[in-house]
Amino acid sequence: MTNANGTGTHAAALKDTVPEQDRPIVELRGAGKSYGNIRALHGVDLAVHPGKVTCVLGDNGAGKSTLIKIISGLHQHTEGEFLVDGEPVRFTTPREALDRGIATVYQDLATVPLMPVWRNFFLGSEMTKGPWPIRRLDIDRMKKTADEELRNMGIVLDDLEQPVGTLSGGQRQCVAIARAVYFGARVLILDEPTAALGVKQSGVVLKYIAAARDRGLGVIFITHNPHHAYMVGDHFSVLRLGTLELSADRSEVSLEELTNHMAGGTELAALKHELAQVRGVDVEELPEEEDLTAPAKASPASPEGTS
Ligand SMILES: Nc1ncnc2c1ncn2[C@@H]1O[C@H](COP(=O)(O)OP(=O)(O)O)[C@@H](O)[C@H]1O
Ligand SMILES: [Mg+2]
DSSP: OOOTTOOOHHHHHSOSSSOGGGSOSEEEEEEEEEETTEEEEEEEEEEEOTTOEEEEEEOTTSSHHHHHHHHTTSSOOSEEEEEETTEEOOOSSHHHHHHTTEEEEOSSOOOOTTSBHHHHHTTTSOOEESOGGGOEEOHHHHHHHHHHHHHHTTOOOSOTTSBGGGSOHHHHHHHHHHHHHHTTOSEEEEESTTTTOOHHHHHHHHHHHHHHHHTTOEEEEEESOHHHHHHHOSEEEEEETTEEEEEEEGGGOOHHHHHHHHHTTHHHHHHHHHHTTSTTOOOTTSOOHHHHHSOOTTOTTOOOOOO
16 A cells, blocks of 8 residues: 555554455355345355455356355354454444445445435545534535545535536545545445446446546446456456355456356356347457467466356
């Protein structure tokens, strides 16, 4: 975390035995979660480093939300280990995760649409002034701080008095990211922030993901879009039916391989064969079966031999 902006407060809190860059803030080791007898997640390894973006990809039902619910303190893992700063933890509320610097921006953002932007920025953590019996909201300071913080992240809004509901989905995500950064998040979890957005808005959100990373946060970016993931990702973890089917650093996997993994490998090749018999469907872009069996470079959880 050697950023020029000097937000090194967390660095001091880290033990100096392991080089800071090498030490994950959050780590899962063989973690899993069962809901009754439904096993939603099993044997997942994941490491989140400061100043890096870890992308978690997977189709619907792959276990992405379950994974982040464990890390954000909504659910508890039922197998394996969950460590923060190298120490095993088990959060019982999201508050506990937040106290350890783990902030989650959910897709349906917890904002109040009719309240001004600055007010939403401080929602639940309002600045006050004056001694206790006559303490009141410090509106001027909140407005000024929200304005500064948004600008620091490169987010320029014309008017912080405008209701949050008038912002675009992308802008709202950006405000939520800036807010998490301001309140001292070390790990930022984003659950499909670009899923409901158009191309341009997605680009804006990706830009602020990169900005959060550059400020030294470890980012967990959940998406089912390999293109979005590849634009900002340092590490890619692909979930499939609750298990890790790929875990690879950027240098170990190409966008094409990532896309193939996401597409569901052999299933898609089989689908290609079927679709080829339907008139008017162009299957050229779909992978051939042999492409998919090519070794996915350096993938510890390479799904070879599903026998
Ligand atoms: N609260 C729950 N109770 C029972 N099953 C659940 C619960 N939440 C998720 N699941 C199951 O766990 C699996 C993974 O779900 P989820 O983590 O939501 O996947 P994703 O976010 O990747 O779409 C799915 O089969 C889903 O039906
Ligand atoms: Mg989900």
